[in-house]
Amino acid sequence: MSDSGKPLKIALLGNPNSGKSTVFNQLTGLRQKTGNFPGVTVDVKEGRLRFPSGLEARLIDLPGTYSLYPTSSDEKIVTAVLTNPADPFYPDALVYIADVTHLDKHMLLFTQLLDLGLPLLLALNMSDSAAEQGIKVNTARLVAQFRIPVISISGRTGENIQKLLHELEKLIRNEPDASAGSEMVFYPLREQEKQVVDAVRHNLPIGNAYCALLLAHHHGWLPFLKKQERETLSAIVETKDFQSLRAQVDETLDRYDRFTPIVRKTIQQPFVSGGTATDHIDAVLTHRLFGPLIFFGVMLMVFMAIFFGYDTTGGWVENATGVLVDAVGNNMTDNWFSSLLVKGVLPGLQGVLVFVPQIALLFLLISILEEVGYMARAVFIFDKTMRRFGMNGRSIVALIGGGACAVPAIMGTRTISNWKERLITVMVTPFISCSARIPVYLVLIPVALPLSTWWTKALIFGGMYFFGLGAALGAAYVFKKILRTSDPSFLALELPEYRMPHWKNVWLTVWEKVKAFVAGAGKIIFMISIALWILGNSGPEGALDNAESRVRTEMSGSLTPEELNDRVAAKRLEASYAGIIGKGIEPAIRPLGYDWKIGIALLSSFAAREVFNGTMYTIYSLESVGAREEVEASNQRPFERYGRLRRQMTDDRFENGDRVYTLATGISLLVFYALAMQCMSTLAVVRRETGNWKWPIFQFLFMSGLAYFFAWLVYTLLPKV
Amino acid sequence: MQRRYRTIADLKQHESALAIAVTDPALAGKLTAMGVLPGTLIELVRPAPFGNAFYIKVDGIRLALREEEAACILLEL
Numbered sequence: 001m002s003d004s005g006k007p008l009k010i011a012l013l014g015n016p017n018s019g020k021s022t023v024f025n026q027l028t029g030l031r032q033k034t035g036n037f038p039g040v041t042v043d044v045k046e047g048r049l050r051f052p053s054g055l056e057a058r059l060i061d062l063p064g065t066y067s068l069y070p071t072s073s074d075e076k077i078v079t080a081v082l083t084n085p086a087d088p089f090y091p092d093a094l095v096y097i098a099d100v101t102h103l104d105k106h107m108l109l110f111t112q113l114l115d116l117g118l119p120l121l122l123a124l125n126m127s128d129s130a131a132e133q134g135i136k137v138n139t140a141r142l143v144a145q146f147r148i149p150v151i152s153i154s155g156r157t158g159e160n161i162q163k164l165l166h167e168l169e170k171l172i173r174n175e176p177d178a179s180a181g182s183e184m185v186f187y188p189l190r191e192q193e194k195q196v197v198d199a200v201r202h203n204l205p206i207g208n209a210y211c212a213l214l215l216a217h218h219h220g221w222l223p224f225l226k227k228q229e230r231e232t233l234s235a236i237v238e239t240k241d242f243q244s245l246r247a248q249v250d251e252t253l254d255r256y257d258r259f260t261p262i263v264r265k266t267i268q269q270p271f272v273s274g275g276t277a278t279d280h281i282d283a284v285l286t287h288r289l290f291g292p293l294i295f296f297g298v299m300l301m302v303f304m305a306i307f308f309g310y311d312t313t314g315g316w317v318e319n320a321t322g323v324l325v326d327a328v329g330n331n332m333t334d335n336w337f338s339s340l341l342v343k344g345v346l347p348g349l350q351g352v353l354v355f356v357p358q359i360a361l362l363f364l365l366i367s368i369l370e371e372v373g374y375m376a377r378a379v380f381i382f383d384k385t386m387r388r389f390g391m392n393g394r395s396i397v398a399l400i401g402g403g404a405c406a407v408p409a410i411m412g413t414r415t416i417s418n419w420k421e422r423l424i425t426v427m428v429t430p431f432i433s434c435s436a437r438i439p440v441y442l443v444l445i446p447v448a449l450p451l452s453t454w455w456t457k458a459l460i461f462g463g464m465y466f467f468g469l470g471a472a473l474g475a476a477y478v479f480k481k482i483l484r485t486s487d488p489s490f491l492a493l494e495l496p497e498y499r500m501p502h503w504k505n506v507w508l509t510v511w512e513k514v515k516a517f518v519a520g521a522g523k524i525i526f527m528i529s530i531a532l533w534i535l536g537n538s539g540p541e542g543a544l545d546n547a548e549s550r551v552r553t554e555m556s557g558s559l560t561p562e563e564l565n566d567r568v569a570a571k572r573l574e575a576s577y578a579g580i581i582g583k584g585i586e587p588a589i590r591p592l593g594y595d596w597k598i599g600i601a602l603l604s605s606f607a608a609r610e611v612f613n614g615t616m617y618t619i620y621s622l623e624s625v626g627a628r629e630e631v632e633a634s635n636q637r638p639f640e641r642y643g644r645l646r647r648q649m650t651d652d653r654f655e656n657g658d659r660v661y662t663l664a665t666g667i668s669l670l671v672f673y674a675l676a677m678q679c680m681s682t683l684a685v686v687r688r689e690t691g692n693w694k695w696p697i698f699q700f701l702f703m704s705g706l707a708y709f710f711a712w713l714v715y716t717l718l719p720k721v
Numbered sequence: 722m723q724r725r726y727r728t729i730a731d732l733k734q735h736e737s738a739l740a741i742a743v744t745d746p747a748l749a750g751k752l753t754a755m756g757v758l759p760g761t762l763i764e765l766v767r768p769a770p771f772g773n774a775f776y777i778k779v780d781g782i783r784l785a786l787r788e789e790e791a792a793c794i795l796l797e798l
Binding site: 067069252253287289292382383387491495496 | 746747749750751755756759767773776782783786787
């Protein structure tokens with residue numbers, strides 16, 4: 001029994017493509033989160049399970065894997081959790097999800113779990129497909145054979161999900177640890193394996209024989225082993241001359257020999273002739289010529305949808321925040337708090353909210369591609385291309401996902417087993433233009449090219465994506481030449497059958513990603529907005545008031561009251577701490593064509609690049625209060641949006657009277673934002689995925705160095721008009 | 722020297738052959754776990770558009786394998 005008060009933990013396991021996540025979503029719905037607990041290096045999806053009786057349990061969704069002999073780091077999570085009773089995710093019971101239409105391929109991991117001796121339930125998923133294909137299953141036979149509960153379910157239709165809960169509750173209520181340590185085994189150990197297991201159990205406190213065998217196999221990498229335990233295991237393996245790789249294959253083949261006849265007797269499958277729908281679709285989608293063409297067509301459509309989607313949704317968000325700003329401005333007395341809201345928090349929040357629809361749309365399209373099974377085909381088509389750049393076919397999933405947000409894309413690289421390929425993918429994915437760069441580009445492109453046609457601007461916008469992709473591939477190629485590894489590299493990928501997307505899965509993915517994004521970025525932007533407001537409204541003793549009175553005496557009479565107010569606001573900002581900091585770094589960024597105001601925006605963007613617009617709003621509305629009253633038309637095309645901000649930027653001048661935003665400065669800024677590493681969340685996730693601070697620090701330095709160099713180069717080469 | 726086996730690279734498109742062994746020990750673990758076993762029928766569906774990989778079918782399962790991975794699966798003549 002588990003400790004009183006502590007909820008029971010139940011782990012969901014299965015092969016990739018077993019429909020495990022659909023079952024997980026059916027069981028938990030919105031009651032799920034991606035666990036990221038202190039001291040735990042992996043994050044695992046977890047949900048709350050409520051049984052009919054009211055009993056609650058934690059349901060842990062472990063990554064899909066074919067066997068307990070893993071090759072990639074997400075597969076390693078499964079073995080590491082199940083061989084370590086001290087692990088915070090170590091389950092009290094297991095639910096194994098098998099695709100009943102391919103039961104002969106889905107039983108290997110199941111029989112391994114049987115031998116681990118934890119309470120186990122077998123769920124035969126996709127009963128709906130099986131019925132369609134005329135497949136008959138004799139579950140009673142499986143129950144008799146394995147002496148565990150077996151249930152036919154369908155994650156997609158929800159069939160028997162309640163029954164699954166019911167059986168699971170019976171399983172954990174009856175005798176939670178009756179089978180723990182029992183010696184009923186599916187796979188009888190060979191003589192040498194027995195000797196190894198005996199030696200391991202003699203030296204370490206391990207009850208289960210198969211668990212002891214797994215420790216011997218995996219002692220080299222299992223993260224929870226202490227140094228001394230690792231040495232003990234290593235010595236055992238050596239003295240017994242235990243050949244791990246060979247033993248793994250022998251064990252696997254032996255298991256197949258044992259369960260294949262059982263599956264044959266359980267499943268009645270009509271003979272099918274001719275190709276299936278998937279075969280016909282793949283004849284086109286993986287075709288030598290049409291395959292790549294269709295891929296590029298699909299990508300083009302995704303990014304067109306993003307771009308034109310912005311047309312409609314961007315306006316809504318701006319109108320909504322505009323209404324809010326006016327409401328606060330009109331109804332609150334003018335004090336520091338309303339000033340903080342109107343000039344600090346709200347413009348900052350607008351910067352985040354404005355592209356929430358964008359990121360949702362991107363995640364929606366990407367998860368549909370994933371859900372129907374198309375991503376695996378893209379991996380197959382582009383494996384060779386990606387390898388040329390030191391990556392793996394699987395990297396293409398990260399690069400596409402990077403178009404939405406680098407954080408989940410980088411977490412997705414766990415499926416790449418080769419450390420070098422994975423590291424390169426992690427290092428270059430942030431070069432792909434993520435959705436946070438969209439609003440920045442939309443402000444800067446018209447500032448750089450105020451007179452060009454709409455289509456020229458759209459072309460440059462598209463060009464920014466190619467620029468990002470080019471930077472990613474170029475950097476990857478350099479890394480390929482520098483890095484060395486002896487890790488084996490795999491493609492070996494299952495191409496699942498095409499299916500209609502299961503919409504519940506799609507919505508939950510979009511919901512989860514957008515929520516994580518808003519929570520993460522929103523928090524950062526909120527704090528930065530407040531910090532900026534404070535820095536912009538305070539300065540050394542009396543400095544702000546001195547600056548104001550100086551302007552008022554010098555300029556009184558020569559300016560209209562409005563112009564005077566603008567000038568006062570500008571001088572106050574310049575005298576504030578924000579102004580002092582901006583001026584302090586101006587010498588460093590002057591070669592790129594930037595002034596101290598851009599300097600403030602750059603500094604704050606190092607937390608998150610989407611802060612740029614918010615900061616610019618904050619800086620310029622700090623400068624000129626009157627401009628806020630200008631109402632913007634709502635039916636604007638993308639490049640006509642942000643009109644107020646853009647006009648203020650275009651009018652801005654250096655001390656010597658030159659305009660700040662010329663073609664050269666605008667392009668230089670675009671290049672800088674395309675290349676620089678300006679995202680704390682990405683650095684944090686790279687730290688977690690690579691295990692130390694070395695790589696994120698390196699990534700920050702090389703990306704920002706590259707950004708500085710290329711921004712300087714284009715500023716130097718382009719005309720300052 | 723005459724070979725006593727073929728590999729997937731020797732198959733024509735949509736041709737099938739029985740697997741007799743999986744040689745490379747590091748790859749064998751992975752491939753057998755995915756269902757590529759001695760005694761199963763392997764069909765070459767098509768090579769990858771840019772080469773270097775194969776789309777194969779094993780007992781109704783579809784797999785993408787690199788040339789090196791495919792090369793360690795020995796097929797009956």
